[in-house]
Amino acid sequence: MHKILLVVKHEIITTLQKRSFWIMTFLFPAIIIFFNLGTQMIAGSSFDQEDVQAILTGNGQTPDTIAYVDEAGLIKRLPPSLSSNILQPFASEAEARAALDDGQYEYFFLIPADYVDSGQLIVITRDFRPFNTPNENLLSFVLAYNLTGDEETAVAFLDPTRTVHQQALAPQNGNNQNNPLTFFVPFATMFIFFFLISMSSGFMLQSVSREKENRTVEILLLSLRPRELMLGKVLGLSVVALLQMIVWLGGSLLALNRGQAAFSSVSDFTLPPGFVIWALLFFALGYLLYASLMGAIGALAPNAREGGQFTFFVLLPLLIPLWLNVTFVQSPHGAVATALSLFPLTAPTAMMTRMATGGVPTWQILVSLAGLALTTYVLVIIAARFFRADTLLSTSSLKWQRFVSELRQSA
């Protein structure tokens, strides 16, 4: 027991002393948040598609003057709600081009003579950006107005359903579907759980293979048994992982809590009761499962490089819910999401994601947890079989066949 505690202490201290650990714990989420939110804000603000309704009621930004050439002779009147200086007609394409070359305008619209039949509306622009044409909506509106002669109808053609109140008749989720957090929180939960489990089990692989590589393990095995070494490492790294979890999950929960005062959308959002306790349980079991698997790989692989080639396959089940994240948002209680959350290897990420959306029946949580516990137990025992003196001391390379042969040898 004393020896195991020594290993635990050693693992905690060495991991916490690593600079990379702290970088990953604090810098990594910061980078993710910066790149996701920061760039979205930059991009979002430059997609300046004007809101016609807002302009008409005088709430929107006054748009720049739109230059156009109307070869179809379609625009005869301006919508009364629109101030008259918004549109600047040119008699011919040549005149408009001259104004463009003078730098008076960045672009102009050309309405071909056969517009009503072909529907082609041409933009000639100096700053070519095909996916973001300013004032496209406003000109469509003016064209629709001249075709229909009525402002309200023209607006309706632009967007026939300006506001949609959505309501579920049998809501399983406790949260309002119109609230953006309903989508964001499960996403965040999924990512946090994936990174926590894959990172902390990655530490396990690193720790085992490093000691194998620099032959410290030969000395260690003089004074303690392989299983003790494994247990100590798993326990020690679990403390580290827990610390990371407190930082990440606690930070997110705190942000959610603090945000309640600032944004009304946040105060509408509630996580199911006991979420933190369930999160801890699923995380603890998920960590145990994957850490012992990675430990087994570390014990078999001659060095970190060869072991690293297998981590992808081991972590594959954790990745699957991440790939299918669309399903979890669209129908968190559909067949696929439910199956993934009950299957033990995918349960840690999948079930937590579903729980963050709310409305998971308690029996499913319990079944999933029981399955996970059982699988973890079995896999830890199997992993422990790979953790033997002869595997730890051997330098033979890691192949798929070796998993089978080593397992047979130990049985």
Place this chain on the structure above:
Amino acid sequence: MRNYWLLARHEYRKLVGKRSFLVGTLGFPLILMVVMAASIFISIRGDQTRPMGVVDHAGVINTAVAPQADGGNELLPLRPFPNETEARQALTDQEIQVFFVIPADYRRSLQIDAYYWQDTPGDSVFSDFNEYLRINLAQDFPANIRPRLIDGPDLIVRAADGSREFNGRNVFSFFIPFIAAFFFIFVVMSSSGYLLQVVTDEKENRTVEIMMTTVSPGQLIGGKALGLLAVSLTQVLIWVFTGIVAIVIGAAFIDVLRFISVPWSLLLVVVLFFIPAYAFIAGIMTAIGSATTELTQAQQIAGILNLLFLLPFFFAALFFANPNSPILLFLTFFPTSSFVTVLMRWGMSTVPLWQVALSWLILVSSALLSVWVAARIFHTGMLRYGQSLSLKEALTAVRTRS
């Protein structure tokens, strides 16, 4: 010269012969395709075909007006209900997937209510319903202007100098540069891992000591980098070939694919930029690999550097919104991001020639510098065992004349 060739050939044979190369080349796209197919299958399956319901208090929807199926996109069937109670019943019985209530003041407010059972209906449901509304609203107008009202204008964007045109049909051509950029990043990611370890094998089994008697450090690194480049190119060519075959086959079934034309000017840019960009990365990665002894340590530094190469992708939305924004201009000239940025801007916009030229010059000089620095650091670190070069030592190694 012969030494470069020997080293490159050795490195190429060593990697291409491995099973992991085959698995990576064939397995990776396979997994990607399976995952994509699975998620597409899941998202289009199931409830999507059940009809929608509508309770119309405004008298907008006339079900006698059947929508014409255009372009093979058939709208979901729409069933009218006299009141909410019956619609609710039909929803409970799973006959419909959603019903909309159009209030009496709809024409002024443009407000509707949507009721569904449990899961939010997909976007296609809402866009289908919008289409129904447009078609019905258009019935009050002469038949010749209806298509304009329903579909709106069909936008064609032309560059003022006439060099580019976007017309909705050639939309796929605009994504080719993105795909090319992805390939490049993949090459960088996969070979940077190898480049980090390029000398570890030889160092571990001390072959490097013997090799040093016949080749110079520059030759050793250059030859190995060439070999790795060939490996990555083999991989990319296999994929590009598969992609071209897929497009040719797909063109028979999907209309948009028929309008793909080979972007020759883009190919020129790729050829011009690829070699210096790769040399630049190879230099950086070998420098890190030879300065550090532990692989995990090297990987961490390389991981952060990889982010610099990925930088343009974080701003992907900006390429669509404003391809000539100051941020992207900066990324055009910054050596780690220049190749990908130039590629993606090339696709989305017209890039002034001076910007391409300046960006290329910066990249080439950075590449020369990084290769030179790498050779210096490797020279100092090659015969060291179990001891990393500190940043200070690395700097001194670069500065001192040999």
